[in-house]
Amino acid sequence: MTRAPSRGVRRLGIDVGGTKCLAVVLDADGEVIDEQRRPTPKGPEAIIDTLAELAESCGPFDSIGIGVPGLVGLDGVIHASPNLVQVNFFRVGELLSARLGRHVQVDNDATCATAAEWKVGVARGATDVVMVTLGTGIGGGVVAGGALIRGANGFTGEIGHMVVDPDGPLCPCGRHGCWERYASGSGLAWLARQAAGTGQLARVVEVAGGDIAAIRGEHVQAAAREGNAEALAVIDEFGRWVALGLSNLTNILDPQVFVLGGGLAVAADLYLDPIRAWFSRLLYSPELRPHPRLVFAGLGERAGAVGAALLADAG
Numbered sequence: 315m316t317r318a319p320s321r322g323v324r325r326l327g328i329d330v331g332g333t334k335c336l337a338v339v340l341d342a343d344g345e346v347i348d349e350q351r352r353p354t355p356k357g358p359e360a361i362i363d364t365l366a367e368l369a370e371s372c373g374p375f376d377s378i379g380i381g382v383p384g385l386v387g388l389d390g391v392i393h394a395s396p397n398l399v400q401v402n403f404f405r406v407g408e409l410l411s412a413r414l415g416r417h418v419q420v421d422n423d424a425t426c427a428t429a430a431e432w433k434v435g436v437a438r439g440a441t442d443v444v445m446v447t448l449g450t451g452i453g454g455g456v457v458a459g460g461a462l463i464r465g466a467n468g469f470t471g472e473i474g475h476m477v478v479d480p481d482g483p484l485c486p487c488g489r490h491g492c493w494e495r496y497a498s499g500s501g502l503a504w505l506a507r508q509a510a511g512t513g514q515l516a517r518v519v520e521v522a523g524g525d526i527a528a529i530r531g532e533h534v535q536a537a538a539r540e541g542n543a544e545a546l547a548v549i550d551e552f553g554r555w556v557a558l559g560l561s562n563l564t565n566i567l568d569p570q571v572f573v574l575g576g577g578l579a580v581a582a583d584l585y586l587d588p589i590r591a592w593f594s595r596l597l598y599s600p601e602l603r604p605h606p607r608l609v610f611a612g613l614g615e616r617a618g619a620v621g622a623a624l625l626a627d628a629g
């Protein structure tokens with residue numbers, strides 16, 4: 315029996331972000347052979363129009379998967395995605411399938427990024443992986459026992475909303491003290507604004523244009539790169555919060571490797587040492603166990619789109 319020719323196979327994946335839609339076409343070996351992007355429009359109808367146009371402009375394809383932020387059901391319905399659309403129960407999979415005349419696989423964007431790093435990225439070959447995307451918030455994905463875990467409803471990996479302080483700051487999810495309030499890009503900015511409010515971080519405030527309320531994560535990074543001790547102290551505190559969540563996740567999932575991705579991964583050199591140092595202190599019985607490896611993601615901004623294409627192929 316001869317194998318079907320793999321040459322010419324084109325697998326389309328689209329990462330639908332809050333600001334842009336990034337499409338990639340993979341060949342049979344998982345290599346990116348085309349890439350296109352569009353701004354993400356507002357409103358569900360406009361999003362379907364944009365995705366249909368983007369898919370068609372990528373040329374013929376054999377399968378299509380999309381990755382979207384938020385609570386994505388196994389049936390391709392987005393239950394809630396405040397950063398993408400203001401409607402609940404958006405039937406994006408069904409609507410786009412009807413438009414394109416073929417099945418569209420829909421997954422959470424962090425689940426897609428996890429699949430990509432696991433199948434073709436830095437976690438290739440591992441059986442137990444937790445991906446943590448540190449961006450505006452925190453997303454996550456889990457591979458356990460050699461399988462990508464989706465949960466009963468598709469909602470596995472909402473690790474950013476693990477509460478680490480019930481008396482902490484209010485989260486957009488309506489609860490207080492979620493991990494992402496401290497350990498995301500917004501968390502880093504919040505930690506810096508708290509410190510600046512007590513008269514510290516003069517250099518960071520200066521970099522932010524003199525306005526404490528305007529402090530963002532990149533201002534802390536810029537001052538830290540100058541060697542500013544107070545900025546480095548905020549990064550260390552941030553590393554402690556990241557490590558606290560990773561130690562909690564280790565207790566639940568016992569992974570071989572954590573893959574840290576998202577926007578903050580571009581400044582990995584600033585964060586990795588503090589995160590590693592705190593993690594080895596906060597881990598349960600650190601001297602009596604193997605420690606999970608901490609690595610930064612390798613596929614960059616393409617991870618979600620590549621994973622969407624790979625999951626569509628598998629499903």
Ligand SMILES: [Zn+2]
Nearest residue numbers: 475485487492
């Ligand atoms: Zn929350």
